Amino acid sequence: MRPENFIFLRSLMRQHAGVLLEEGKEYLVLARLGPLARRESWGSVDELISHLRSRPNGELRRQVAEAMVTTETSFFRDVHPFQTLKDVIFPDLIERRAGSRTLRIWSAACAAGQEAYSVAMLLKEHFGDLPGWHVRIVASDVSSAMIERAKLGSYSQLEINRGVPSHLLTRHFERDGLQWRVNEDIRQMVDFRQINLATPFPPLPEMDIIFARNVLIYFDENTRREVLRRLAGNLRKDGYLFVGGAETMIAYSDLFYRLQIDRTSCYRPRR
Amino acid sequence: MRVLVIDDSRAMRSILSKIMSEIGFDVVAAAHGREGLERLREDDGIGLVLVDWNLPEMNGYEFVQAVRADPAYDDVRLIMVSTETERERVLKALDAGVDEYVMKPFTRATIVEKLAFLGLADG
Numbered sequence: 243m244r245p246e247n248f249i250f251l252r253s254l255m256r257q258h259a260g261v262l263l264e265e266g267k268e269y270l271v272l273a274r275l276g277p278l279a280r281r282e283s284w285g286s287v288d289e290l291i292s293h294l295r296s297r298p299n300g301e302l303r304r305q306v307a308e309a310m311v312t313t314e315t316s317f318f319r320d321v322h323p324f325q326t327l328k329d330v331i332f333p334d335l336i337e338r339r340a341g342s343r344t345l346r347i348w349s350a351a352c353a354a355g356q357e358a359y360s361v362a363m364l365l366k367e368h369f370g371d372l373p374g375w376h377v378r379i380v381a382s383d384v385s386s387a388m389i390e391r392a393k394l395g396s397y398s399q400l401e402i403n404r405g406v407p408s409h410l411l412t413r414h415f416e417r418d419g420l421q422w423r424v425n426e427d428i429r430q431m432v433d434f435r436q437i438n439l440a441t442p443f444p445p446l447p448e449m450d451i452i453f454a455r456n457v458l459i460y461f462d463e464n465t466r467r468e469v470l471r472r473l474a475g476n477l478r479k480d481g482y483l484f485v486g487g488a489e490t491m492i493a494y495s496d497l498f499y500r501l502q503i504d505r506t507s508c509y510r511p512r513r
Numbered sequence: 514m515r516v517l518v519i520d521d522s523r524a525m526r527s528i529l530s531k532i533m534s535e536i537g538f539d540v541v542a543a544a545h546g547r548e549g550l551e552r553l554r555e556d557d558g559i560g561l562v563l564v565d566w567n568l569p570e571m572n573g574y575e576f577v578q579a580v581r582a583d584p585a586y587d588d589v590r591l592i593m594v595s596t597e598t599e600r601e602r603v604l605k606a607l608d609a610g611v612d613e614y615v616m617k618p619f620t621r622a623t624i625v626e627k628l629a630f631l632g633l634a635d636g
């Protein structure tokens with residue numbers, strides 16, 4: 243691909259989502275943007291980018307940025323964080339919040355919504371309807387296409403096969419053609435919003451649990467620190483932050499301290 | 514732990530056997546439910562069975578019913594692996610006593626995750 247197009251794309255990704263596109267990742271660009279270029283009838287990825295350079299177009303720009311980021315996810319991803327939520331964290335929070343009877347959970351890079359719905363199903367299964375409580379799950383992503391998918395809550399068999407225990411499948415999903423759709427009562431526990439973590443957040447209530455899993459990896463060093471600083475500011479001081487299994491927080495120990503619960507690491511903000 | 518793989522397709526038996534032995538199981542295989550029951554009877558090291566639904570001689574559903582009717586096999590975990598993907602089928606299998614249900618086609622990761630739910634592998 244043409245060097246000037248790669249440089250342009252790098253700065254676009256930085257501005258759009260604080261995403262770091264390293265030198266030498268041209269192959270990645272071709273793999274990610276190829277399908278978009280074909281779908282929109284451009285001769286090549288270069289043609290698509292050249293066009294965008296000469297004629298700024300917000301919609302195309304957004305599509306390009308969204309296509310550059312992986313949205314791979316699954317229900318109950320990594321299994322043990324959810325085990326820990328069930329065994330330790332929810333019982334703890336339900337005790338601590340007995341006064342306010344409010345629980346707020348944020349899936350901050352929700353992709354197609356599996357993380358948020360996993361939490362909703364887990365709550366429903368093990369803690370019932372928590373009568374008299376106000377329980378809200380916010381699910382957000384920078385990609386509006388992902389938010390639309392997540393709202394719909396409809397998944398292919400392959401997506402379901404990954405991660406959904408069979409007894410939950412029969413209780414919380416209905417077949418919808420070849421897809422499986424999350425039942426209405428679970429969908430209603432989640433509010434969906436488009437939020438770019440790399441820019442200042444819109445007003446949000448303080449959260450009891452934040453999931454920022456497998457998204458920090460896309461940010462450059464400075465952006466990541468800024469994002470974590472804002473997340474710390476939006477998390478209650480006895481709340482819990484989850485990051486991805488492969489993401490280390492050592493460099494941010496001034497913002498968060500680590501809690502090791504069974505096999506799960508989570509983080510609390512330093513105040 | 515030993516796993517019994519029951520499928521009438523040789524290709525499927527070999528795919529599942531390969532995945533399971535890579536995960537660390539000893540594998541024995543059978544081509545239908547009746548043969549599966551025989552394997553189970555003669556080998557008390559089998560702790561897990563992966564069984565297809567549609568099989569000659571004795572189908573997977575009948576196999577599950579037979580196994581669950583015998584208290585000697587209470588500790589044996591059962592996973593149905595099937596092309597049947599209707600919700601009613603999954604329910605029926607769960608009611609009969611399977612621990613998990615995998616819809617074909619599946620990936621290796623699917624199997625590993627289902628095993629993790631049952632505490633039989635690391636997620």
Ligand SMILES: C[S@@+](CC[C@H](N)C(=O)[O-])C[C@H]1O[C@@H](n2cnc3c(N)ncnc32)[C@H](O)[C@@H]1O
Pocket residue numbers: 258259260311312313314315316319350351352353354357382383384385388437438439440453454455456457460486
């Ligand atoms: C690999 S998925 C992770 C999904 C889920 N959290 C998980 O761990 O499985 C990464 C998601 O981060 C989103 N993302 C990328 N940059 C973002 C940003 N600046 N703000 C919010 N979300 C972003 C992508 O759209 C994508 O859906």
